[in-house]
Amino acid sequence: MEKTDFQVIFWGVRGSIPVPGPDTLKYGGNTLCVQIQIGKRLLIFDAGSGIYSLGRKLVKRSSELCADILITHTHWDHIQGFPFFAPAFVKGNQFRLYGQSKIDSTFAELMHGQMAYQHFPVSLEQMGAKFEFHELDSGMKIDLGDGINLRTVLNNHPGGGLSYRLDYHGRSCCYVTDTEHYSEIDKALCKFISNSDLVIYDAHFTDEEYPDYVGWGHSTWQEGIKLIEAAGAKQLVLFHHANFRNDREMDIIEQQAQIRRPNSVAAREGMVINL
Numbered sequence: 167m168e169k170t171d172f173q174v175i176f177w178g179v180r181g182s183i184p185v186p187g188p189d190t191l192k193y194g195g196n197t198l199c200v201q202i203q204i205g206k207r208l209l210i211f212d213a214g215s216g217i218y219s220l221g222r223k224l225v226k227r228s229s230e231l232c233a234d235i236l237i238t239h240t241h242w243d244h245i246q247g248f249p250f251f252a253p254a255f256v257k258g259n260q261f262r263l264y265g266q267s268k269i270d271s272t273f274a275e276l277m278h279g280q281m282a283y284q285h286f287p288v289s290l291e292q293m294g295a296k297f298e299f300h301e302l303d304s305g306m307k308i309d310l311g312d313g314i315n316l317r318t319v320l321n322n323h324p325g326g327g328l329s330y331r332l333d334y335h336g337r338s339c340c341y342v343t344d345t346e347h348y349s350e351i352d353k354a355l356c357k358f359i360s361n362s363d364l365v366i367y368d369a370h371f372t373d374e375e376y377p378d379y380v381g382w383g384h385s386t387w388q389e390g391i392k393l394i395e396a397a398g399a400k401q402l403v404l405f406h407h408a409n410f411r412n413d414r415e416m417d418i419i420e421q422q423a424q425i426r427r428p429n430s431v432a433a434r435e436g437m438v439i440n441l
Contacts, residue, residue, distance in 0.1 A: 172337050172441040174364060175201040178216020179433040181344075181370050181384070181406035182243050189412035194435030197243040198406065200341065200366065204334050207312050208233040211330065211341045216435065217247035225252040230259055234310065237265035238344055239327030240276045248277070249286050259295040264302050264316075266328055274299035302328060319358040321345035323383035331358060337441045338362040340399070343406045346382070347389040351396050362399045363441050365390070366433065369404035372419065387419060391427045403439070404432040 178196035186195040197214030208224075210217065210233060224231060231253050238244055253259050265273035277299070281290045290297065302308075304320035314334050321327035322345050329342040340359045345368055359365050370384035387404050394402045404423060407416060420432040431437075 170440050171205050172334055172339075173201075173203040174339055174366075174439040174441065175203065176216075176433045176435055176437045177201060177220045178212075178214045178247070179405055179407055179435060180214075180243075180409060181368075182409045184215045184246075185409045192413040192434065193407060193416045193432060196435060197246060198343065199247065202332060202339060204314055204332075205312065207310075207314060209310075209314075209332065210235045212236070212238055212244045212343075213248040213251065214243050214245070215247040215250075218250045218252075219435075221247075221250070221252040221254070225256065231256070232260045234262045234264065236316075236330055236341075237263065237273070237277075238321065238329065238341070239266065239323065239325060240268065240273075240280075241325070241327075241344070242280075244344075245277065245280060249281055249288065253295065254297075255294045257294045260298070261295055262298045262300060264300045266302050266326065268325060272299075273301050304328060317358065319355060321383070322348070322352070324381075329355070329358065331362065339364045339366070339441060341366050343368040344383055345385060346380075347385045347393070351393060356393060356397045359394065359397045359399050361397070364401050364403065364439060365394050365397075365399045366403045366405045367393070368406045369419075369432075370406045370408050387423050387430075388426075391423065391430065395427070400429075401439075402427060402430045404430065407432070 178199035196216035198212040199214050199216030200211040202209040278290050306318045308316040317331040318328045331340045340362045367390040368385045369387035371386045373386050373388045423430040
């Protein structure tokens, strides 16, 4: 029987900017948001525009909501949906937000900043829910309770960022997005995802496109396969799809990846994976 107490649910899979429309219906056009449901514990990776639809579902719950929101970094495509996350406007709901400070701003200040009056008419303090902010850095190991353990590693991305690994009762999910590969496999990242069950990986470009985008902070599906094979990880999910990529092109990429690694899959909005 398939276990359902560790579910990975995709609400936003696109990078850089939302691209709704007839050419992105199959895979989705919302920016990054992934729900991790471990028993009754709700964890959310990133708060791109995909978190809006997740919020509409969650707000229908009759009981008070408590969740952990883990932000890789505060580029717009990772936080732009947060001001429209309906459960954050409900008194009694509680959210623990985790992320990294940048230069002279704390993580809390960065999240408040996008909701300054010049940008948005409602401040974070006016939203209604209770928020706790937790500063993270690379190499941390945190016991989140209920048997859930969190680890972090630094991303190779302009301005930095973090990738996350969750371990729960012998199962694991790695969220590795907005990081650029090196000429050789990153030993630290390889160790980080070692023997994991699922690796959600930044596959914004292809190897053919990549030479024109060196330094942009993104990787390719080919490099993702190399990484998980070196790490002994089980399944690769291609993620952070390019905003210029249509469904037909995504189909081709997924087919090519599956020739190399049969259980690879390109993330789609609404896709559910049970670990």
